[in-house]
Amino acid sequence: MDRTTDDADSESLALVVSDLVKDYGESRALKGISFSVKRGEVFGLIGPNGAGKTTALRIVSTILQITSGSVSIFGVDISRRPHDARKMLSYLPEDAGAYRNLTGEEYLRFIARFFAEDNEGVSEIVSKGVEIADLGDRMRDKVDTYSKGMTRRLLVARALMIGPKIAVLDELTSGLDVLNAQEIRKIVKETSRRGTTILLSSHNMLEVELMCDRIALINDGRIVELGTPRELKDRHGADNIEEVFTEVVS
Amino acid sequence: MKSTINILRKELREMFTRSTILPVIVIAILLVAMGNMLSGAEEQATSAPVIGLVIEDDGILAYVAFDTIFDHSVLVYNGTDVEEGLSAVTEYDGTALLRISSSFTGDILSGSPGMISIYWVMRGAGLMDSISSSAVNAVLWHVDRAISLHLIEMNASVDAGLALAPTIRSDMTIFGDKEMDGVSPGELSVVLSAQSFMVPVVIMMLIMAAGGTVISSMGMEKENKTLETLLTLPVRRSSIVTGKLVAGALIGLVMAAIYMVGFNYYMSAFSGSSAIDLEEFDLVLSPIDYVLVGLSLFITLIAALSMCMVVGTFARNYKSAQTLTMSITFLAMVPMFIVIFKDFSTLPLAGQIVLFAIPFSHPMMAMRALMFDDYGLVLGGIGYVTVFAIVMIGITVWIFRTDRLLVGRIDRKALSRRWDLTSMIRPKG
Ligand SMILES: Nc1ncnc2c1ncn2[C@@H]1O[C@H](COP(=O)(O)OP(=O)(O)OP(=O)(O)O)[C@@H](O)[C@H]1O
Ligand SMILES: [Mg+2]
Secondary structure (H helix, E strand, O other): OOHHHHHHHHHHEEEEEEEEEEEEOOEEEEEEEEEEEEOOOEEEEEOOOOOOHHHHHHHHOOOOOOOEEEEEEOOEEOOOOHHHHHHHEEEEOOOOOOOOOOEHHHHHHHHHOOOOOOHHHHHHHHHHHHHHHOOHHHHHOEHHHOOHHHHHHHHHHHHHHOOOOEEEEEOOOOOOOHHHHHHHHHHHHHHHHOOOEEEEEOOOHHHHHHHOOEEEEEEOOEEEEEEOHHHHHHHHOOOOHHHHHHHHHO | OHHHHHHHHHHHHHHOOHHHHHHHHHHHHHHHHHHHHHOOOOOOOOOOOEEEEEEOOOOHHHHHHHHHHHHHOEEEEEEOOHHHHHHHHHHOOOOEEEEEOOOHHHHHHOOOOEEEEEEEEEOOOOOOOOOOHHHHHHHHHHHHHHHHHHHHHOOOOOOHHHHHOOEEEEEEEEEOOEEEEOOOHHHHHHHHHHHHHHHHHHHHHHHHHHHHHHHHHHHHHHHOOOHHHHHHOOOOHHHHHHHHHHHHHHHHHHHHHHHHHHHHHHHHOOOOOOOOOHHHHOOOOOHHHHHHHHHHHHHHHHHHHHHHHHHHOOOOOHHHHHHHHHHHHHHHHHHHHHHHHOOHHHOOHHHHHHHHHOOOHHHHHHHHHHHOOOHHHHHHHHHHHHHHHHHHHHHHHHHHHOOHHHHOOOOHHHHHHHOOHHHHHOOOO
């Protein structure tokens, strides 16, 4: 590989994961996975429970330490410069909450302050968040009083309102009803169109097929399939991703 | 800095709720009640006191006095030198040195009361250190009676009043380098016990309350599943730690203020019974002393809170946070009880080591130590606690940089990778 293509690579790649291994004590959750996500791409991780999706997403989000291998976000090695990586990313945990003594709006403001330069910037981000969360008057109620789906919407809003360079979304629509899920997907798509790179995981195969430009199927800590939904279906002669999943995993 | 303030504001919102303040107010009210109760309590217990005796008089009444004293006490010194006598009393853990002046017999026989000077030797101001002055008072009562009898027997021409009360006493209390003329240990300990009792209790409660909020804050981050999000924010790990520490410290200070109101009421319950003026004997704290006490308290609060942060990283939820708070409370109760009952200087070496090593001890001891000008202990304590706090903060920040908080243990392989040379040189988030 010569220099020009190398440069072009790091220019166009939002995320590079290479040979990533993660041990929890004695047990190995990730057994060397490699993939890369292009700028502006929507990339999906699928796989059975305990396959290692959350582990991978948490490592990319800089909150788990790498056992071996490396991850870089827009050319920034996350274990060497985690602070710089954090400025570019936004993480939605699969099972997250917000500070219960804050109202929804206060929570968004709390987060916005880490990303904006001044008060104006904060207000701008918050109003974006309020729009995404779409909780109406309930924004002024304490998070304590929210339903699961409302909290999820607030957290999605939190993750996307800052317009991150890369958004890491673990089980994006978990806990949301069909309509809410549809709307959240639409918002994520829009965010992606505005230039945010998306890395998500999901157990909803339809969702993955609808949203993702490319998919990696993880099983037992290894990537066992990788490609566009079209490619995967063709490769396995399947009608949809669910069939691919079933065939590969069982 | 901006991020730190942001975190700080959020922490205050989370920590400062009705349930954190209510117990403090209840305790402050309890203090008021306790002050009223204790101010009525009196000392008791009488057995033969260990004393020394200096007799400068060779008259007959001095001999009577000697006989009586000999019968009713354990005499560890009998001579004519006050200095020698005092060191003997100190050596044998005695209570006091009595001195009968050279004019004793002559004074009484010529119609004025004979003077017995009492040098109380006080070794500490803890409750168990306070001397049982009533035993010595009992001896003096016997002396009075024996001399009265003798005067009557020898038909001395003294008036009846003098015959019944032939001696007068003068008290001097010796504590450390201070000689307090005209003060009995009883009077002194009434004033000091208020302080030796309350200061440790208040500090223990402060540590319990402020430490509890910090530990709970860690437990709640995990229980409410907010920790992961917090850790992905572009904010220095040291800012997160600082935010939590400062919020805990501010809450601690507000609580301290509430306690002080209760403490004041408590002290005023004693003002009637304490006849001595602390100022006269230079037992008040100078402004510099107050600065030192404040410094000791502040640094200890920071040390306690950072220790709570380390402990708090083990909290899985609010419930386990409560349990962990108990362990810190217990650790604060050990020095509290020691300091209430004993002075640092009267403890055996092992006790001194334990007391010094527990950082919470130092502000508990500081006020009393400064009253008696023991600057070494206070400054040494401040130095030690500062180092302790720095180490604890270091450990906390380090834990926040690993994934121990999320995983529940430390990945050694990942650690050695992260702490290689290049990453040591470059500052990390
Ligand atoms: N803190 C931890 N300590 C020990 N093992 C862990 C820990 N977290 C995850 N694991 C293990 O790592 C493996 C991968 O877990 P992970 O959460 O990444 O799976 P996942 O693909 O996200 O599953 P799911 O679809 O159920 O969310 C599992 O075997 C899990 O038991
Ligand atoms: Mg998962």
